Amino acid sequence: MVIRNNHKKSRGLWNTRLGFILAASGSAVGLGNIWKFPYIVGQNGGGAFVLIYILCTIAVGLPIMLAEFTIGRKTCLNPVGAFQSLKPKSHWVKIGYMGVLAGFFILSFYAVVGGWTLAYVVKAFTHTMSNFSSPKEAGQFFGSFIGNTWEVLFYHALFMAICVGIVLRGIHGGIEKACKVLMPTLVIILIFLMFRALTLPGAMEGIEFYLKPDFSKIGPQTILIALGQAFFSLSLGMGCMLTYGSYLPEQENLTSATVYVVIFDTVIALLVGMVIFPAVFAMGLEPTEGPSLVFSVLPAVFVGMPFGNLVSIIFFTLLAIAAITSGISLLEVVVAYFIDQRKWDRKKAVLVTSVTIFAFGVPSGLSFGVLSEAKLFDMNFFDHVDNIASNYLLPLGGMLTAIFVGWVWGTKSAEEEIEKYETKFHWGHVWGFLIRYISPVAVFLVFCAKFV
Numbered sequence: 001m002v003i004r005n006n007h008k009k010s011r012g013l014w015n016t017r018l019g020f021i022l023a024a025s026g027s028a029v030g031l032g033n034i035w036k037f038p039y040i041v042g043q044n045g046g047g048a049f050v051l052i053y054i055l056c057t058i059a060v061g062l063p064i065m066l067a068e069f070t071i072g073r074k075t076c077l078n079p080v081g082a083f084q085s086l087k088p089k090s091h092w093v094k095i096g097y098m099g100v101l102a103g104f105f106i107l108s109f110y111a112v113v114g115g116w117t118l119a120y121v122v123k124a125f126t127h128t129m130s131n132f133s134s135p136k137e138a139g140q141f142f143g144s145f146i147g148n149t150w151e152v153l154f155y156h157a158l159f160m161a162i163c164v165g166i167v168l169r170g171i172h173g174g175i176e177k178a179c180k181v182l183m184p185t186l187v188i189i190l191i192f193l194m195f196r197a198l199t200l201p202g203a204m205e206g207i208e209f210y211l212k213p214d215f216s217k218i219g220p221q222t223i224l225i226a227l228g229q230a231f232f233s234l235s236l237g238m239g240c241m242l243t244y245g246s247y248l249p250e251q252e253n254l255t256s257a258t259v260y261v262v263i264f265d266t267v268i269a270l271l272v273g274m275v276i277f278p279a280v281f282a283m284g285l286e287p288t289e290g291p292s293l294v295f296s297v298l299p300a301v302f303v304g305m306p307f308g309n310l311v312s313i314i315f316f317t318l319l320a321i322a323a324i325t326s327g328i329s330l331l332e333v334v335v336a337y338f339i340d341q342r343k344w345d346r347k348k349a350v351l352v353t354s355v356t357i358f359a360f361g362v363p364s365g366l367s368f369g370v371l372s373e374a375k376l377f378d379m380n381f382f383d384h385v386d387n388i389a390s391n392y393l394l395p396l397g398g399m400l401t402a403i404f405v406g407w408v409w410g411t412k413s414a415e416e417e418i419e420k421y422e423t424k425f426h427w428g429h430v431w432g433f434l435i436r437y438i439s440p441v442a443v444f445l446v447f448c449a450k451f452v
């Protein structure tokens, strides 16, 4: 027990329960909620998609998040070390390696988009975006910005540098402290923006599109997209929540923490929709634009509204904050691996991994400029890395984690760990059923659908 406690302390611990919940929510709430969620809803029929997304989150996401927290707290290790300690020298350890690799891949392109958000904060501050007359113009502006090699690289590096600055300070002094300031700021900004958007004339049309389910647009493909989005948005399938769980002090209540984080992430995504759709409809624009919705439609939307420039600054600050609190969690997974398994000190681990991740991300950053012609199967480098990590590594990692906990390590052992510091886990049998049958089968079916 003493050795375990010393080991825990030397790796770092969350100082408070709130700090942990904010950090885990910070990881979950990110570009996935603010950049991806609205355009995916816009392209997949609005309200009906939202319902399916919520269902996937509850039936598949929530049980897997609890599983990850449990493995993390039980082993106090990074993903590779955790599977190694529960099933030494087995093939299951590969889930851990896959997770670390996914973290590496995701951060490499995530930091590029994170850089775009920082650039847009600066551009909004300097009034560079205050005279668009149409979304087309805003779109051209965005296109020429992401094609500008040096500007993109500069902001990409700046984003990585911010993450490095936080992660270098460790769990409590860096990640927890940053999230305790940034997450409440994010919520306040979001509420302000929602108020602004909902009071625009014509806002209700957007709300109707967003909340009225149109089931004619739903097919197998939609469920696939919803499930993939749930994994990405909840930071599941790559051991990120496992790693955050490994810094938990013993007495933490895991089930309630899981429920809080899932609710936080889902509510934020839903509220972001309440900002974007009313604003887009009020300005007479279309929400089906795709990935450029946030960067090229919204700036044009802001130009048309009272206090538009201020709203623009605030919106892109929101986006940047969300990206940073997720970026640090991605970096932490890779860093934790080198600290625990390779016995590097934190400084070396952070510096070496972040420089490598940045370098690997450079071709992603240039994928919309000098490397835009370099395509394989009609996708550029950025798209390939995103596709491999988000559509394959995360769901596969989530499915294998569910199988591992449900069938190999066993729900009984997991429940023992969960119940160690809390009163009876009343939902144990429901959770056991979801993690053994529903989560793996759902992900498996999604994979089959993808290949058929």
Ligand code: PFF
Residues within 6 Å of the ligand: 027, 028, 029, 030, 031, 032, 033, 106, 232, 233, 234, 235, 236, 238, 240, 241, 326, 327, 329, 330
């Ligand atoms: N959940 C983050 C988002 O929604 O943007 C992205 C992410 C972070 C995915 C951390 C995976 C992860 F481990």
